[in-house]
Amino acid sequence: MNQKFQTQSESPSSIMDGADPFQKLQQKIQQQTATIGVVGLGYVGLPLAVEYAKAGFETRGIDLDSERVRRLDQGENYNDDLDDETVERVVGEGFLSADEGFGHAGNVDVFFICVPTPVTEHNEPDTSYIESATRSIGEHLRPGQLVVLKSTTYPGTTEEVVQDVLGKTQEGLQVGHDYFVAFSPERIDPGNEEYTTANTPVVAGGVTSRCTTLAEQAIGQVVQEVHTVSNPKVAEMEKLLENIYRSVNIALVNELAQLSERMDDVSIWEVIEAASTKPFGFDPFYPGPGLGGHCIPVDPHYLSWTAQRHDFETSFITLSARVNEDMPFHVCQSVTEAIAQQPVALSDATVLILGVAFKANVDDTRHSPAGTIIRLLQEKGVGTIRYHDPHVESYSVPGSNGEAIDVPSVALTPEALHGCDVAVITTGHDAFDAEMIAEHAPQIVDTRNALADVEERHREKIQLLGHE
Template sequence: MSIEWPAHGLKLQARIESGAATIGVVGMGYVGLPLAVAFGEAGCPVLAFDIDRGKIDALEAGRTYIDHVESSRIAALVNDATLRATADLGRLGEADVVVICVPTPLSRHLEPDLAYVVETTRAIARSLRRGQLVILESTTYPGTTREVMQPILEAGGLRAGRDFYLAYSPEREDPGNVTYSTAKIPKVVGADDPLSADLALALYRHVVPQTIAVSSAATAEAVKITENVFRAVNIALVNELKLIFTAMDIDIWEVIDAAKSKPFGFMPFYPGPGLGGHCIPIDPFYLTWKAREFNQHTRFIELAGQINAAMPEHVVRVLADTLDARTGRGLRGARVLVMGAAYKKNVADIRESPSLRLMEMIEARGATADFHDPHVPEIDNTREHPTLNFRKSVSFDPSVIAEYDAVLISTDHDSVDYAALVDAASLVIDTRNACGRASIVSEKVVRA
């Protein structure tokens, strides 16, 4: 059956396909900024929104604040007026397409906090006009687009799929991954009406190598949740295997490296000091919360969460026991240098970083904890870790490192000279096998 397009829909379709449609991207963080730059580099006019005036000032000056998005790329787009930045959400009506890339954190009770999505949707609703396309990219539970956003957008009398268009396309950013940037990752798109779906698919074809249409917005939301649950569960599995194999005096990293030689039926995941970032530690709980509405229980997912959440305790226990065995005084009064504040290597993102939790736990045991991170000069003013706010990274200097009782490798940045680190340190607790990958063999190094 053919689709009957309203005139404003045909006009928007033509503007999208020609690259003339103005793309508004709300949220200039690790998802929104790379997406805005990708659209701009594809020749689409972009209006970048963020309520953080500091980010807008940086963009207007052609300056980056995210390591893997170079200032030169931003400056080129700003200089030819392809990319404009603003903190004024009253200008949302200027965009033909509005893409929402705002945070979706958890509350203190591990329940979804959709405040940023709701407030952004309300701002869009205030200037919503016929023929606009609204797309949510923020990770959330299945049903958010239809149950939360659509009623807000329709409150003024316009109807989704008839007067304006509404879709969901999950972000798939992997900060620091030089192989897969925004423009190299296939895009899943879901909408609850065929016109919205066609428009969203046409939009993303400008910037990605492949678009995958699914049957509804909720299905697309479920795709993203599934991707992140998959990672969380498998990381929990290898974390548990690490504990088991360590008790058996078997090297988990050697096991994984050998197992991944199998060309089928195995995918390598690696243990660590805990989960971090804006997705993997958070998103599974969105599904857990939503599942209760349908009287379903996510036992497997919750168990994985418990295992991953317990890893910092294991690391601190290994650190304390090793110090006790070697110095006879454990952690109390010790000085510990944590290598890496970011949640993963080669990025500056400290959201949900296990390093911050480790520093707090170390100090709760009567020690002092400093950090070194080549990507994080200072810990931001975090709500979750107030005792660590504004601490600065110490210099990577052998004489400085030698003053600490132990060095704890929590984040394995590639730019760190691990041979020099081990030479200078009295003890190294390695949670990432960074020393092993650097072929460093030393009695100073203990894996955790």
């Protein structure tokens, strides 16, 4: 063990226990006798819990969604990125269980907080889920526990929220001596079969060096590579950089796509393909109908809010976010233009949205641009809007009064395509039959270049994003 950890003074609670909580927890982690608690069993938390269970750790999932808890306790998998048999096995063998609440939190040695971090209606960080989870953990806080925040958030959250709440809940315990706090951002890419929880490197930074060491050792039990940084703020900031890097570059090609539509004989897709032949200094990004998912649409606002606290304006990043947020409006305009080319009034037109998930081959609809496009078309008075998505059984969008409006789902058939006036490809699912769509839809707005390989005779009725 590193000498600097051996010489740190012990707190009163450590002396009463007869051993340093750091050493006790470290030993439990190394011997795989530590109990793991994962708060939030969504797209981040469940795969993480399964990895620990597979590694032989007693793992408890904690979620307030009674249906999730019920399904998991029965060994039922609800995550497309996980293998059904694996989930059933680790539950059946007793390595993974689920709790609707924190009743067993006192037995947990290592907590991972994997809860949502949305923004408010004013685009300010909403840390209420983190605060609630931390307060519940704090009620059971004892020496020898590690709390790792994984939810994407603004720099400072781990110390200003998690550490602060825990410290106020158990004032007799000292962070870095009795209990330990760190941040390690999630790096989940839904639908990615190559990079999973186990083989994707992660970053970790603790409130103290001891916190960092324990976080690295705990995470390293199920993740192949853990890169440590000097403090939680660095880890929180790097996560924002990861996602804003994508946001900025997507905004660049989205803007160039709109320019290309005004130019003769220029397709942004062909431009990107050509630029991609450069073996250095260029990474391809592609235009689309807008950003979706759990992080990229939100993270620029987190950083912008943080910048304001430091009397700084992230004008470049804010502008990029605005470009991306405007893309559904651009697509809506293309749809109404496609309707105008046909002998049908807007109020009598039928639009078929192909794909409401935010990315290809997943069922995640959070912040999907399809929802904004549907809402905008409704506001413009389009008569009928339907959707088809092989991964999403039901879908709704918020109405003008705030109530959810269900969007009818239809099978993707020649008859459904004939029955619409415009088909809008908003998600490039592999399951879509490109030739059938091109053959039977009267007009098509393709925002994903999903029909790139269809027969040339269909080209006249396809409006391709980024092509005149």
